[in-house]
Amino acid sequence: MKESPGVVDLLGVLAYAELSAYARMTEDAVTLAPSLGDRAALSELAVTEYAHFRLLRDRLADLGADPDEAMSPFVEALDAWHTLTRPSDWLQALVKTYVGDGIALDFYREAARHLDPSIAELVDEVLVDEGRSQFAVERVRAGIEAEPAAAARLALWARRLVGEALSQGQQVASVRPELARLLVESGPADISRLFATLQEAHGKRMAAMGL
Amino acid sequence: MKESPGVVDLLGVLAYAELSAYARMTEDAVTLAPSLGDRAALSELAVTEYAHFRLLRDRLADLGADPDEAMSPFVEALDAWHTLTRPSDWLQALVKTYVGDGIALDFYREAARHLDPSIAELVDEVLVDEGRSQFAVERVRAGIEAEPAAAARLALWARRLVGEALSQGQQVASVRPELARLLVESGPADISRLFATLQEAHGKRMAAMGL
Structure with missing residues (x-):
């Protein structure tokens, strides 16, 4: 089957992003959720990520690609992202789920714009945001309402998440030029x-959280 | 709604068993799976546990029970079980999934025999075993075939899993007599x-694995 050269890369990075997000959100739910109800609520989101992973893996297989091979080039950068952005409390975990994954997802969506x-x-x-x-x-x-001082701390945390996301993204782009090319197919105007x-999109998310 | 007094306990312990099994299997998949394919395969089982948790939680709510309250009495014993039986390699993780969860599930199935x-x-x-x-x-x-010496080590591990399961089960039974009563409704003959x-059932599982 004829596909743009970056397609397997895109589905591969996305598949591993979903597989690792599922595992990290599950862990955050166990270790940081303040109640069983919150733990279940975050787990519900985690399991949705897994379902997405399954779709991507199956599509890779349909394209004749080996899903494990397609994911492997991205394991190191995505694991590093999670290690460098391990939340230390429940609100940090929620901000990570929303802001951190949000910016990553924006990238993937942009990369897919020109594809089949x-x-x-x-x-x-x-x-899709479920x-x-x-x-x-x-x-x-609600957390900020209960403790207004948390806002500054969380805004700093969000900035760190974006910084680490860009830094890992850059690393991925440098080793997978085909993938980077999907993002900037039409040259400099496209980059801007x-x-x-x-x-x-990032600004909207920050505003929505009151940060 | 009129229900046997142990029903909410049974659904509660089962719900938390599924919620915690999902999280631990997810963690084992990340830390111990030898390949991305194996990681995905164990994660698939973990996510199925989560789906079961969801069914149990919803049934508890239908019965007018608060799912979090129904689960709470069992959090300590089940967390202790997982802490005391943390697998240190991939084969131990698989034996735990099969033997450890297997014996727990046998208990739950027996407890449900006399219910509505x-x-x-x-x-x-x-x-259901999916x-x-x-x-x-x-x-x-396959692991034992590749390394025959693993068999004795895994047999010992399985014995430890059973010992810890019985010990935690006993603790649960002592604090939740209604639940214990579901298991032995007809007296000593039922216990035997x-x-x-x-x-x-345990013997069959051990034999199936070649242990």
């Missing part, structure tokens, strides 16, 4: 538009 | 039958 519609549709499907935002936003807002889009 | 059919059906549904056995059995057998059933 069936791939773009799949990417849209796995990136209540994740509402869940995180509501609880972070990309950064404007990402910045706008 | 709709509860017994739900318990059967969440305890490929868990085949997955663990195949890989443990129960232990014979559990022993037989």
